[in-house]
Amino acid sequence: MDKRFGFLVLAWALTCGLSAQTPLERQLEKKGLVDVCQLDSTIQVRLMYARPDNFVGKVLYRELNRAYLLPETARALVKAQQALKRLHPDYSLCVYDATRPMSVQQQMWNTVAGTSRKNYVSNPANGGGLHNYGLAVDVSIDS
């Protein structure tokens, strides 16, 4: 295998995941959400809540390794990726959070309730926030 091709396959595997879909991920798809990498495999995904170095200090996404969004939100993200690639072919969008299960929203809320940080987290008792419905995505630009 060509080394460059091997690197690309590895990069795809790390970002878009070759791992089997989890029950939660299957459930999100049944609700009509789409895996961003299925639309554009050049978009990188490093979900912050699938690792412990987030503001809660522990892994919250045990069953979520892919970035799911509503189709319209995902298509807008793909357009942004394409625009970025036209201007800077070596750069790529990197997704740090997308659809967030309400159970995780509750864990986040429990962490900040009664603190000054509560203004940064949507209260699940009030319906949560845009992340809980596949309408919000946290991104950065990677090279």
Ligand SMILES: [Zn+2]
């Ligand atoms: Zn966000």
